[in-house]
Amino acid sequence: MLDLDKILNIIAIVGVIAFAISGALTAMDRKFDVLGVVIIGFTTAVGGGSLRDIIIPERDVFWIVEPIYTYMAILGSVLAVIFHNKIQHLRTTLSLFDTIGLGLYTIIGVQIGIQYDLPGISCVILGAITGTFGGVIRDILVNEVPLVFQKEIYISISLLGGSIYYLIYWYESHGAWVEILGISIIIILRLIVVKFEISFPTLYKNEKE
């Protein structure tokens, strides 16, 4: 039988590949050359988890000590390069990778915060950092205003999903199914938001172009 650690490891690896593909596609949109695409893919894939591990001083940065993550991030980027002509037509399908990565990484981040006995709000923020910071670094590196700050609904889903997961974890039950539930909540919320084009009410009346 699969134990929780094994499940979380598999989930983390799938998340790395998903985010690497998403980062590599962004870099190819900007016409970066092949190594640039791999670097942006790698950075998008490991950036959030790296910042999380840097913030918690007891933790080694995950990909430095477990090279499997580095290989998977490179693999995801290379796959995106090889199949980029076919992938271009699959954009909608591919934003799914981003959504899956968001769900996976958020829950892993909250989970690690819990492991280190951090306060609840810190766990939830660590989850959001793990889930969204790779994308922030990606946007800084390609010199754009990070997408999450323009469509913050993305990061708010991570915060909301992470909070729900944290509450279930403490007040209800532990175990793999709670992780799966948390990840599912985030993925479903994200799909609903995309489907119905939900966004925050603006603070600035009659001022928008």
Add this chain to the structure above:
Amino acid sequence: MLDLDKILNIIAIVGVIAFAISGALTAMDRKFDVLGVVIIGFTTAVGGGSLRDIIIPERDVFWIVEPIYTYMAILGSVLAVIFHNKIQHLRTTLSLFDTIGLGLYTIIGVQIGIQYDLPGISCVILGAITGTFGGVIRDILVNEVPLVFQKEIYISISLLGGSIYYLIYWYESHGAWVEILGISIIIILRLIVVKFEISFPTLYKNEKE
């Protein structure tokens, strides 16, 4: 009676709120939506201290283990959102928050460097990082050339005030009044610079537009 640690804690909390307001106002100028405003406010408020704590490997990042700072950063940002219509007319008054934050954070940063027995120049740089790096991250996130590099007088006040504090601390005396003096020097220097529009002499003769 208030002891030194308590005073430094209160000072740090006031600084967090002041910087959060300053960051949130910048984000509202760029028409970020509400969560984006809170994130930029939070990042501005905790960014400098976070980089300082990351650089010193023995230290936990302060807001991760003491959630009061997270709550105060969110509170400052939310206050700025709620009162943003009124605050717009109070810009000059509000740049005071930035100035107070600069003084508070610089001295805290130098103080922490001293606590870890670091060399003098490292203490002074840690002070400047604590005092100004939140603003640097804020500007990177909204995709602008960091203000401190265009008006470096801001960061030089932090370096100068931090150096004076360091020298007084070692050669004269310890105690809460030295902190208060250091903070006051920085605030007064900043007000003088703003009042008399002091800036660095340019390196580039007859080349400016």
Add this chain to the structure above:
Amino acid sequence: MLDLDKILNIIAIVGVIAFAISGALTAMDRKFDVLGVVIIGFTTAVGGGSLRDIIIPERDVFWIVEPIYTYMAILGSVLAVIFHNKIQHLRTTLSLFDTIGLGLYTIIGVQIGIQYDLPGISCVILGAITGTFGGVIRDILVNEVPLVFQKEIYISISLLGGSIYYLIYWYESHGAWVEILGISIIIILRLIVVKFEISFPTLYKNEKE
């Protein structure tokens, strides 16, 4: 006789000065004022090594505990400011500093990874981070797309040279001459690339302007 540690220390100090000059020149091109030039010079010089030391949790950030690096980074920047009129005509000569810095820092980064028993791919990536990340931060701070992502041949030389050094180190021999060899390989590769204007084949046919 010089031992290996002493040689690596001297190499690191030369690298800091070289990178500080290169960073300061970039900042003067953007018409930054004197303190801004020193800050960008300092950041370029210590940025790569700082990120490497932050990623390895056991390591103190090098310039915090050994102020000689801080002084040398400031010295390099100040030299660039003082001689900037003369240096402008020496651009080709000066890109040599960048090349030397790249070689020195890459090998130091790989060497430190080996010291901490990290996996081979992590050592090579740490080398590339040490060698190129200072330049990435520099470009982010002056708000441009990092050069290394447009001319990735620069970073690929670092990765290639670091890999060769790693292999020689494990399968052949240790000792100062291996470091010198690794550094020389990177410098020679870089000079060949610049001389013959080698670049990556583009991924995007018939689409370039």
